[in-house]
Amino acid sequence: MKSWRPYALLVVAAIALDQWLKYLIETGLAFQERLDLLPFLALYRTYNTGIAFSLFSSFGDTGLVVVAVLVVAFVLYLAARTPPGHLLARIGFALIVGGALGNLIDRAAYGHVIDYVLFHTPVWSFAVFNLADAFISVGAVLVVFDELIGWRRGTSGD
Numbered sequence: 641m642k643s644w645r646p647y648a649l650l651v652v653a654a655i656a657l658d659q660w661l662k663y664l665i666e667t668g669l670a671f672q673e674r675l676d677l678l679p680f681l682a683l684y685r686t687y688n689t690g691i692a693f694s695l696f697s698s699f700g701d702t703g704l705v706v707v708a709v710l711v712v713a714f715v716l717y718l719a720a721r722t723p724p725g726h727l728l729a730r731i732g733f734a735l736i737v738g739g740a741l742g743n744l745i746d747r748a749a750y751g752h753v754i755d756y757v758l759f760h761t762p763v764w765s766f767a768v769f770n771l772a773d774a775f776i777s778v779g780a781v782l783v784v785f786d787e788l789i790g791w792r793r794g795t796s797g798d
Contacts, residue, residue, distance in 0.1 A: 643724055647734040654738025658772040659745060665756040674758065681759055686768050687752035708744045712737055726790070732782030739775030 665685050669675060675683040690704070719733035746753040755773075759766040 647719070647730055650731065650734040651738040651741070654735060654772070654775050655742045655745070658739065658742035658770065658775070661771050662742075662746065662754045662756070666754060669756070680761060681757075683756050684758040684768055685754070685756050687750075688755050688768075689752045705744065705747055708740055708747065712740050712744070715740070726786050728782045728789070729786035732779040732786065735775040735779030735782065737779075739772040739779065742772035742775070743770070 665683065669683055669685045671685055673685065677683060715733055715736050719730060719737070722729050722733065724730075743753045753770065753772075755768040755770045757770060757774075758768050
């Protein structure tokens with residue numbers, strides 16, 4: 641299991657960084673106050689009671705915790721079946737798990753996920769998200785990219 645040690649450390653680092661930033665936002669920024677960092681980027685503390693883009697908020701806290709645990713278990717299953725040579729996929733799975741667990745901690749502790757990153761223009765804004773969401777998205781892109789590389793090379797995943 642030594643081959644999984646760096647990925648486990650990446651999961652722990654992702655959770656720690658996510659929770660630390662959320663703590664800083666919770667203690668340093670008023671709820672729904674916008675703090676512009678760049679003309680298109682702001683910190684904006686808000687809460688998400690659903691999953692991505694507040695989807696499935698009707699599931700309630702317990703339902704969403706169960707869904708998150710099932711997703712993490714499935715991703716771990718996929719990661720365990722990933723050959724050692726697939727570095728990008730393994731990093732991607734670790735980021736997905738770290739991000740999902742970071743948001744799961746929020747949901748279990750507070751009943752919502754703390755979001756705080758806002759991309760915007762004067763007439764448009766993207767959904768508010770957090771670092772854990774970014775880890776999940778980047779991780780998914782890495783897994784897909786790894787699959788595309790394997791497909792392009794005509795390998796079966798060995």
